[in-house]
Amino acid sequence: MNINMMFLFVVHRDYYLCRMKGEPSAVQIVRVCKEDHSFELDTEALSKILLAPEIRDKHVVVLSVAGAFRKGKSFLLDFMLRYMYRKGDENWLGQDDEPLTGFSWRGGSEPETTGIQLWSEVFLVPKSDGTEVAVVLMDTQGAFDNESTVKDCATIFALSTMTSSIQIYNLSQNIQEDDLQQLQLFIIFFLMTKYYGRLAMDEIFLKPFQSLMFLIRDWSFPYEYSYGFKGGNEFLDKRLQVKEAQHEELQTVREHIHSCFTKISCFLLPHPGLKVATSPAFNGQLSDVGPDFKEQLQSLIPKLLHPDRLAEKEINGNKVTCMGLLEFFKAYIKIYQGEDLPQPKTMLMATAEANNLAAVAAAKDLYYKNMEKVCGGDLPYVSPDSLAEKHQFFFREALHEFSSTKKMGGQEFCDRYKQQLEMELEEMWQSFTKHNESKNLFSAFRTPAVLFVLVCLLYILSGILLFIGLSTFALVCDCTLGVVMMAMLTWAFIRYTGRYHSVGGAIDQAAGVLLEQVRPNNNFQVSIKNITPAAL
Secondary structure, X not given: OOHHHHHHHHHHHHHHHHHHHOOOOEEEEEEEOOOOOOEEEOHHHHXXXXXXXXXXXXXXXXXXXXXXXXXXXXXXXXXXXXXXXOOOOOOOOOOOXXXXXXXXXXXXOOOOOOOEEEEOOOEXXXXXXXXXXXXXXXXXXXXXXXXXXXXXHHHHHHHHHHHOOEEEEEEEOOXXXXXXXXXXHHOOOOOOHHXXXXXXXXXXXXXXXXXXXXXXXXXXXXXXXOOHHHHHHHHHHXXXXXXXXXXXXHHHHHHHHHHHEEEEEEEEOOOOOHHHHHOOOOXXXXXXXXXXXXXXXXXXXXXXXXXXHOOOOEEOOEEOEHHHHHHHHHHHHHHOOOOOOOOHHHHHHHHHHHHHHHHHHHHHHHHHHHHHHHHOOOOOOOOHHHHHHHHHHHHHHHHHHHXXXXXXXXXXXXXXXXXXXXXXXXXXXXXXXXXXHOOOHHHHOHHHHHHHHHHHHHHHHHHHHHHOOOHHHHHHHHHHHHHHHHHHHHHHHHHHHOOOHHHHHHHHHHHHHHHHHHXXXXXXXXXXXXHOOOOO
C-alpha cells in the first residue's frame, strides 16, 4: 500500500470513527444520483443540524465555498473550522506538524466532495450589538469534473448561492473571462437570472443575492496587485469594469453580476508551496505550507469570520432563522428535480412559497412556546376558561407575527398560508386542550366517581324507603343499584382490556349527562371540588 493510499485510509477511518462517536463531522445534505443526475435532499440530516433547540430560532449565517474541482475548497474550509474552534487563541493555525482535519480533502487530480455538505456543528457567535448568530459552513461539489453534467454543476452552484449569505467563488490564478461566463451559466445568472433577478427585484425591491467573494488562489502577480483584500478589490474593480469599447455580451455579464449581489469583494491568496501541490504524503501540516500563504490565511479568515462582518441570510429583506433555512432548502430542491433547468417564474414562486412557509413556522413556534409556558410539560392543570382565554390571546399574537413578516407572492398567495396557519394553530390548540385535560384527576376518574356516588345514594335511598314501608320503591332502587354496579364493573373491564370502546363511550356519556343534570346542586359541587385539583 503506497503512502497516498495509507493517508486516504486514515482520513476516511477517522471520519467514520467521528460519525460513530457523535463528534462533529461533514454531513451530506444534497446527493447527486449518478445514474439519472437527479438531486435528493436529506431532510432528516438537515433537520438534525438546523433544528437543534439552541440554534433553531437564531438568525443564520451560511458561508459557502464553490468553484471548479480540485482547487482546494475543502482545504480552505478546514482552516475556517480550525479558527472557529480556536477563536481567542493567537496561534489558531496550530502546530507545524498538526494534520488538517474536518471536511474530507486530499491531494491529487480526482474529485473528493460530492453534492452539498454542511458541518454538523453550528457555531453560535455573539455580535457587538448583543445578538447571537448561528454560523453554518457549507462545502460543495467541484464543478466541471469528468462525471458531472453542466446541469449538475449549475444546480449545485445555484442551490449554494440561493441558500448562502456569503458565497466564496474559488478560482485559480486569475479571473478570466470564462470564469465570469461560468458564473453566468451556473445560476443561470444572466440568461435566466436576468429575468429572475428582475422578477425578484420587482417583487421585493432588493437584489436577489447577498455577498459574493472571489477568492483567487495561487496569485502570482503581487507586484501588480498585492495579496489580500486591498489588492484583490482593486483587481476586481478593473476586471468588472464596464467599458464602452467592450462587446455587449461582456458588458451584460458585468452589469448582471453587480445587479444580482448586494456586496462583491475579492481576496488574492498566494500559492501554498510546492510540497502542498506535489507531495502525496501531505496531510495539511503547516511545516509544508509556504510562509506567505500562512500569513494571508491569518489575514483572510479572521476578517471573513469576524462577528460584525458575518452577514445573516436574508430573503425578501427578512433575516432567516435556522428553522426557516430548512424550509428554503425544501422548496428550492423541488424546482431542480426535473430534467430541465427551472424557469425564472418557478424560482420566484419557490422563494415565495418558502418565504411564507418560514413565516408560518415562526408563528407556530411562537404560539407553541407561549402555550408551553401556560400548560405544557409538568405544569399543573389550568381551568378550561382560563386556558381558552390564553389561547385566544396567543392565537392573535401568532397571526400578527405572520402578518407583520414581509412576504412574497401577493395578498391572495399569502392568504392561503394564513389559512393553513389558522388550521394548524387550531390543531395545536386541540392537542394542548387534551394534554391539559389529562392532568385533571377528576376528569380521568369522572365516570367511576359519578357511578360510585350514584350507588351510595341509591343504597341510602333504598334503606330509607324500606324503613318507611315503601318496599316497592325500595326494590326499584335496588334494581337500579344493581344496573349501576354492573355498569361500573363493565367500565372497569373495558378500561382494563381496551375492548368494546363503543360501550365504554356510552357509559362515559351517560355519566356526563347525569353530572350535568345535578351540577346546580351546591352540595354535589362541593364534593366534586374536594376531589378536583385547584383550578388555575
